Each structure stands twice: as structure tokens, then as C-alpha cells.
Amino acid sequence: MFSIFNRKCSVLESGILAKVEDRHSHILYGVDDGVRTEEDSLAILAWMRGLGLRALWLTPHIMEDIPNTTAALRSRFDGLVSVADTGGISMHLAAEYMIDNLFERRLEEGDLLCMEDNMVLMETSIWSAPYRLPEILDAVMRAGYRPLLAHPERYRYMEMKDYGRLADMGVRLQMNLPSLIGCYGRTERDKARKLLADGMYSYVGSDCHSFHAVRRMYSEKSLERKDVKRIEDMSDIVN
Numbered sequence: 760m761f762s763i764f765n766r767k768c769s770v771l772e773s774g775i776l777a778k779v780e781d782r783h784s785h786i787l788y789g790v791d792d793g794v795r796t797e798e799d800s801l802a803i804l805a806w807m808r809g810l811g812l813r814a815l816w817l818t819p820h821i822m823e824d825i826p827n828t829t830a831a832l833r834s835r836f837d838g839l840v841s842v843a844d845t846g847g848i849s850m851h852l853a854a855e856y857m858i859d860n861l862f863e864r865r866l867e868e869g870d871l872l873c874m875e876d877n878m879v880l881m882e883t884s885i886w887s888a889p890y891r892l893p894e895i896l897d898a899v900m901r902a903g904y905r906p907l908l909a910h911p912e913r914y915r916y917m918e919m920k921d922y923g924r925l926a927d928m929g930v931r932l933q934m935n936l937p938s939l940i941g942c943y944g945r946t947e948r949d950k951a952r953k954l955l956a957d958g959m960y961s962y963v964g965s966d967c968h969s970f971h972a973v974r975r976m977y978s979e980k981s982l983e984r985k986d987v988k989r990i991e992d993m994s995d996i997v998n
Contacts, residue, residue: 766984770936770977773987777811782933783818783855783880783909783964787835790827791820793968801843803970808846815850816964818880821865821872822857829854829872855880855909858889866902878905880933888916896930910935910966912951913943919950922959933962940981955989963990 770776785793788800807815817836821827836852843850854872856862858881865871873879879899883889899906911922911932922932937943938951954960967973 767980768982768984768987769980770940770982771810772980773982773984774811775987775990776807776977777813778991779963779993780814780816781807781812781965781967782816782874782907782962783935784815784967785817785819785855786815786967787817787819787832787839787852790832790835791825793819794970797839797842799970800839803967803973804843804845804848804850806970806974808844808848812848815848816853816874816880817850818853818855818964820857821854821861823859823861826861827854829870832872853880855882857881858883858892858895863895863898866899866904869902871904873904874907876905877903878907878931880907880909882909883914885913886915888914893928896925896928900929905929905931907931907933907962909933909964910938912938912947912954915946919953922954926959931961932959933964934960935966936963937966937976939986940976940979942976952983952986955986958992960993963993 785791786800786803788794788797794800794803819827819832832854833852840850852872853874856879871879883892889895896906908925908930911917912934932954934951934955938947939955941948965973
């Protein structure tokens with residue numbers, strides 16, 4: 760029986776996509792470095808519908824290099840929803856904010872595209888922490904928002920003790936599913952597995968940027984079955 764629980768499977772075989780919300784994707788076409796065309800967005804949505812996905816958040820980048828506006832993103836989202844056959848997928852719009860000067864301005868203006876309960880998806884550089892990161896996170900919470908840190912396992916400058924400090928501050932963590940199957944490297948995979956085992960994650964996301972990439976990643980037999988069970992034990996399960 761022990762060997763059964765250690766057997767690896769693909770994300771597609773695991774059935775996990777029908778049980779969690781995808782909290783992080785770049786499927787809204789033509790607005791960042793993700794999906795380019797409406798046709799590709801519709802193809803991905805049809806594929807995800809076939810996999811049983813029931814809830815999807817479209818979270819395009821907003822940063823100094825990609826200064827999307829709330830109004831423009833809402834318009835593009837409404838247009839996509841109007842032509843998409845989403846089936847049973849509940850689609851939502853938020854944004855993934857790089858912690859930079861533009862984010863601080865938008866925060867001061869109260870102009871943030873959030874998830875429920877004013878939860879805001881945020882990211883940093885992979886290689887270095889933003890200046891005054893703790894102070895910025897504190898300012899986010901004092902403004903009435905709930906920070907959700909995207910793919911923390913990918914941040915090379917963070918150690919395990921840093922994640923505990925973030926949790927103590929009230930920051931929630933969102934795991935990239937591709938991290939768990941080694942798509943970004945062994946270091947990212949090992950950190951993701953450790954954080955998952957320690958119950959540090961609250962949410963899961965695909966961080967999908969293209970149809971080709973997500974199909975390839977989700978077909979690889981690299982997911983430990985015990986990690987599937989750990990994901991199922993997370994709070995963000997669709998009933």
C-alpha cells in the first residue's frame with residue numbers, strides 16, 4: 760500500500776482540477792505576456808471545461824512595464840465572457856500586481872482589481888525583494904486589503920523562515936501547480952512540496968500563459984499522489 764501512495768501521476772490523471780479553484784491565470788488575451796488571441800483564450804477555456812474545472816480567476820499582470828488599467832481589463836473580460844461557452848466554469852476577474860511604484864500609486868488611489876473580501880494577488884521579482892516589502896504589505900492591510908502572495912516558492916531570495924513571517928503577518932500564499940511538478944526547477948519544486956506539507960498554502964493556480972505549455976505540463980507524470988491529497992485538504996476546495 761505504501762508504494763501506491765508514492766506513485767506519481769499527471770495533473771490530468773489526478774482529477775484535482777475539478778476540486779479546486781484556479782486562482783492565477785493569464786488567459787485574458789492580448790493584455791500581457793500571456794495568451795495572445797481570443798481564439799486561444801476560447802480554446803483553453805473549452806479544454807478546462809472538459810477537465811471539470813469549476814472556478815477560474817483571470818489575473819493579468821499590472822506593473823510599470825505593463826500598466827493595464829482597471830477599466831480596460833474589465834472591458835476585455837466582459838467581451839470574452841460574452842462569447843465564451845464557459846459551461847460550468849465560474850469566471851472571475853482580478854489582477855496580479857507587481858509590487859512596484861505603480862502598485863503603490865494604485866493602492867493610494869484605491870484602484871485595485873481584487874478577489875473576494877478585498878484579497879489582492881501580488882508578486883515580486885523572482886531574484887530580489889522589493890524595498891520595504893514588510894512596510895508595503897502592512898500598508899496593504901491597513902488600507903483594508905488582504906494580500907495574497909503569488910507563487911512564493913519561486914522567489915529565490917526567500918527562505919522557509921520568511922514564509923512563516925509572512926503567515927504571521929496575515930499574508931496568504933498561492934501555489935503555482937507547475938512548481939509542484941518541477942516545471943521551474945528542483946529548488947522550486949522542493950520548496951513547494953515543503954510549503955504544501957506544512958499547510959502554508961491557501962490557494963492554487965495554474966499561472967497559465969499558453970495552451971501549449973499548460974497541456975504539456977499537466978500531462979507529465981510528475982505529481983506525487985500524497986501531494987494531491989494535501990491539495991485536497993486545502994481550504995480553497997469547490998464543493
